[in-house]
Amino acid sequence: MTQKIDYQFDQDHIWHPYTSLTEPLPVYGVVAAKGCYLQLEDGSELVDGMSSWWSTLHGYNHPVLNDSMKAQIDKMAHVMFGGITHNPAIELSKRLVKLTPEGLDKIFISDSGSVAVEVSMKMALQYWHSQGKAEKSKFLALEKGYHGDTFAAMSVCDPITGMHTLFANNLQKQIFVERPSVKINQTWQANAMTALENTLKNHHHEAAALILEPVVQGTGGMYFYHPEYLVQARALCDKYDVLLIADEIATGFGRTGKLFACEWAGISPDILCLGKTLTGGMMSLAATLTTEKIATGICNGEAGVFMHGPTFMGNPLACATAVASIDLLLASDWQKKVAQLEKWLTKCLLPLKTNPKIADVRCLGAIGVVETHEPVNVAQIQKVFVEQGVWIRPFGKLVYIMPPYIAGLAEVEKLAHAIEYYFEQS
Known part of the structure; x- marks a missing residue:
């Protein structure tokens, strides 16, 4: 059984990136991750749009990488x-x-x-x-x-x-x-x-x-x-x-x-x-x-x-x-995968430019960026994103996504829909 996450201790003692300890931003407890998905403590899953800040290009818990670590650690x-x-x-x-x-x-x-x-x-x-x-x-x-x-x-x-x-x-x-x-x-x-x-x-x-x-x-x-x-x-x-x-x-x-x-x-x-x-x-x-x-x-x-x-x-x-x-x-055929992601990101994100709150939308490779006119409220926007089943971590005026290369159209569409939903509702 997964041990319950002690959010109170976290809030009282642990610094997170660019976050106040006296007025901390909300955190969401992740207990497992696989492929393009993060599993929260309550069992719900989020499509990861951040590749853990550019890093998890193959997705989480990849058996080849896991096996390489297990072999080396012995x-x-x-x-x-x-x-x-x-x-x-x-x-x-x-x-x-x-x-x-x-x-x-x-x-x-x-x-x-x-x-x-x-x-x-x-x-x-x-x-x-x-x-x-x-x-x-x-x-x-x-x-x-x-x-x-x-x-x-x-x-x-x-x-x-x-x-x-x-x-x-x-x-x-x-x-x-x-x-x-x-x-x-x-x-x-x-x-x-x-x-x-x-x-x-x-x-x-x-x-x-x-x-x-x-x-x-x-x-x-x-x-x-x-x-x-x-x-x-x-x-x-x-x-x-x-x-x-x-x-x-x-x-x-x-x-x-x-x-x-x-x-x-x-x-x-x-x-x-x-x-x-x-x-x-x-x-x-x-x-x-x-x-x-x-x-x-x-x-x-x-x-x-x-x-x-x-x-x-x-x-x-x-x-x-x-x-x-x-x-x-x-x-892998990574060039084809990245080119496909660029097409999907462009198709899914570009329509957001019609929203008056959006200043620009741009995509390159497996990077999609939605730039707003005003800085976003991180706590507010992340709450909506989690409710929509995605993990996106904006900063300033930038709501950007860079999914793992293994992401499919369904994952990209879900990420884009969550961004669209937030700006339509806010």
Whole structure:
């Protein structure tokens, strides 16, 4: 028998993401999950429209991933990575070298997306220090961008509309560029790179790297921009001798319709960050990949080594699960599944644009976004969604869904109907 959930203890003692402890948002007790569905304590089921924040691309409780974890845990769940190696880390790294954009063949395996970003920024700083250019110590970042909640990552998130303005006085001051002006479905404009080129021209002497989310800005607004921006950003970074960091923690492994969003532009960054769905949503794992040039530069510098080493770096259980997840993805017709999801999402969500409360509807790959004119009441809207049998977690003006790749038309229709119902009733 499932143990009853102690909601009162949870409310009194446990913090949830971006939630007050004194005036907490309601929480819903999940006791099991399978496929596209979350089972609540009362036995009811919700279609999961969030893939647990981009991560569970194969759905929940997948037998292949479960079996991979069971097999690995009987060998070893964890062992330190200092002075030790193991096949799960090696096999994962082989796959990442093969699948990611060309030239990214040096891999640092960490334990979360924010850490992957921190690692990427330290790589850039340490590289320039080793080149005798320690003055290149700042980062260029796009307005409306989001890269995580740890301190270096916060410093390259949007400084005005982002979630971290409270810590502005404690963060390194970085250099921000207006976000790409041309959307993915618009005609490219010749002047679209003026802001970035002027910023690079004025700050390249102090800039270590440009960090961006390729094609899709996630938490900063679910904004889809033109791939040509990436093509030209890559060229400008080369021209002004600034590294390019691609944060694909949210977009990696097919979510946008390409295996990696950089493929929309056919570019290779100097450093690539991966996370979230790396293990298919089974547990936390991340990776930061870089080039021979960057790795050699770091290791030929003053320290002689890269100065980072998390305790759970290269965790064997997580690495084995990631190998299974990647193999499962590649063995499936994931391109067809994501393309089908995009068609369904577009068909089901686009009619909502006629509602006067809706500012925009946009879809890309397995991402569907409904943007409102005014911020939504999260507690109110989630209550309605749960009553309608779906799990969607909006923020601000964004009601977005990104179902697991295994979702069918019935699940997509139910998610869309719940959104439509809320805005018709509210």
